[in-house]
Amino acid sequence: MxxxxxxxxxxxxxxxxxxxxxxxxxxxxxxxxxxxxxxxxxxxxxxxxxxxxxxxxxxxxxxxxxxxxxxxxxxxxxxxxxxxxxxxxxxxxxxxxxxxxxxxxxxxxxxxxxxxxxxxxxxxxxxxxxxxxxxxxxxxxxxxxxxxxxxxxxxxxxxxxxxxxxxxxxxxxxxxxxxxxxxxxxxxxxxxxDPMEAELTKLFNNVWRYIKFATANEFYMIANDYGLDFYRIYHAMTHNYKRAKDFPRPGFAAGPCLFKDAMQLGAFNNNNFYLGHTAMLINEGLPNYIVKSLKAKMTLSETTVGILGMAFKGESDDIRESLSYKLKKIMEVEANEVLCTDPFVKDDRLVSLEKVIKKSDVIIVATPHSEYKKLELKNKKIVDVWNILGNGGLI
CATH class of the missing domain: 3.40.50.720 (NAD(P)-binding Rossmann-like Domain)
Structure with missing residues (x-):
């Protein structure tokens, strides 16, 4: 051979x-x-x-x-x-x-x-x-x-x-x-x-991650609805408390595997998979929730919105199933203008980080790229579900 x-x-x-x-x-x-x-x-x-x-x-x-x-x-x-x-x-x-x-x-x-x-x-x-x-x-x-x-x-x-x-x-x-x-x-x-055990192992691994992200996102939305910064609670939950050490931060749970595998597992179990389907509704609904929360606080139709990060995860150029694009699509219906940027993604529709910061009234950190950690965004309304800027996640 x-x-x-x-x-x-x-x-x-x-x-x-x-x-x-x-x-x-x-x-x-x-x-x-x-x-x-x-x-x-x-x-x-x-x-x-x-x-x-x-x-x-x-x-x-x-x-x-x-x-x-x-x-x-x-x-x-x-x-x-x-x-x-x-x-x-x-x-x-x-x-x-x-x-x-x-x-x-x-x-x-x-x-x-x-x-x-x-x-x-x-x-x-x-x-x-x-x-x-x-x-x-x-x-x-x-x-x-x-x-x-x-x-x-x-x-x-x-x-x-x-x-x-x-x-x-x-x-x-x-x-x-x-x-x-x-x-x-x-x-x-x-x-x-055995082969089916191996098939289910892979699905269970991915869907477990998806469900954990959904739990974090649901907790985030509950706290935010009551005017509370979830990250103060998150710190209390996880600080020197080993039983919560694997609890993830909230944020866009996307990519080519997690959503798809949750749906496959549901289909395999005759669509009797309430945890998986609920996780899908929560995770896929987070972009809508951000838009709804902003709409309740300002007149989006008169607002320029900037989205930082279009890849589905930090330090990646992969946009497959990225919820940043879903956020963009929803926001384009509501806002006066939507500007998007990403240091890794090649997309002719994207603009420079400098332009987004300069022109936007509202800035949404959609993807937690490490280079965003050092940004100083003054006189802007910030939505940072990931808390990558370290100022909390309250919308």
Whole structure:
């Protein structure tokens, strides 16, 4: 085989750090992706997104030949292990879309080989791994199917790939052993599960975070409705009190995973998931709540509003499912003018931080980028749900 590992869909936030990490451990890794622009960019040794510590290692593995990139699906046939970075999305009705996964399996089927290991790495609807195993074997290929979910924090992938335990599962002993051998290159802390246990572990992890954020956001809104600064209460809750040490700060809970996975878990449990659906209403409703609270205190139709941060999280350029854009859309209906800025995001509609500060009557810190901590915003109405400025979160 030409490659030890082929990562399909490997130019994104999940696949590329994994490819770089495995290549740095001596594996011959091929990234296969349909995005030629990203491939050409990465071949120059430049990361296409923010990922701490990744670029120097990327340059190294490109130079020593351990990492290759291609748009050609034939690279799948030339690899001992194939890793799919393809999850289960949800549709406009918040139901899981199963067809995409089957279409992709059928699209790549002719490139698969008997005895090959196919690892599913992205979050999937519970039971999808089994369906893929059955689809492939029914069509006549004797492959090993594994589900080994990623659980990295975007931006910290290079650190967490080796720091966090790796979960592995498979439908065959050989598939399991090959998966263990592969991920043991990154860490010796391996957790072995049955495939559906592994699928639910990933969903439960993400949805638990989503619910915790919803709890913080609900507490924030309750305190604010009574004219109280939530962060005084938050300090009292968490200061030297270990049973509340994992209680998160309020803020926009968004991104490509948390909301989607809460909806997948609800669908899996026959839409009998009140905690998850309530968390969705709270978290998705926070932009509306901010607009409503400001509208009660001023005439927004005569106001210029500035939004600081359009990425879905701090120190990131990723705008997927960002609630900053939802806030922008709602505020554009109510305000005289809305100006937006972000130091990482490339969007022609954004303006400079200086312009936002100068022209805005109200400034909303939507994304907690660290560079906002040092801002001195005088004679402005500030909304800082994250309390990144350190002046409290009262609206």
């Amino acid at each position: 030409m490659y030890d590992v082929c990562i399909v869909g490997g130019c994104g936030h999940v696949g590329l750090p994994l490819a770089i990490a495995l290549a740095s451990k001596g594996k011959k890794v091929c990234v296969q992706d349909i995005n030629k622009e990203s491939i050409d960019f990465i071949k120059k040794g430049v990361m296409p997104f923010q990922e701490e510590g990744a670029e120097p290692i990327l340059k190294e593995v490109l130079k020593n030949g351990n990492l290759s990139l291609t748009t050609e699906p034939s690279s799948i046939s030339e690899s001992e292990i194939v890793i799919f970075i393809i999850g289960t999305p949800v549709d406009e009705h918040l139901n899981p879309k199963f067809g995409l996964m089957k279409e992709l399996i059928e699209q790549y089927y002719d490139y698969f080989n008997d005895g090959q290991l196919l690892i599913l790495r992205s979050t999937v609807y519970p039971g999808i791994s089994k369906k893929i195993h059955n689809w492939i074997h029914k069509k006549g290929k004797n492959m090993h199917i594994a589900f080994c979910p990623e659980r990295i924090l975007e931006g910290k992938a290079m650190e967490e790939l080796e720091k966090l335990p790796q979960i592995v599962s498979s439908f065959s002993e050989e598939g399991l052993n090959k998966s263990i051998d592969l991920f043991s290159l990154l860490t010796k802390d391996i957790v072995i599960l």
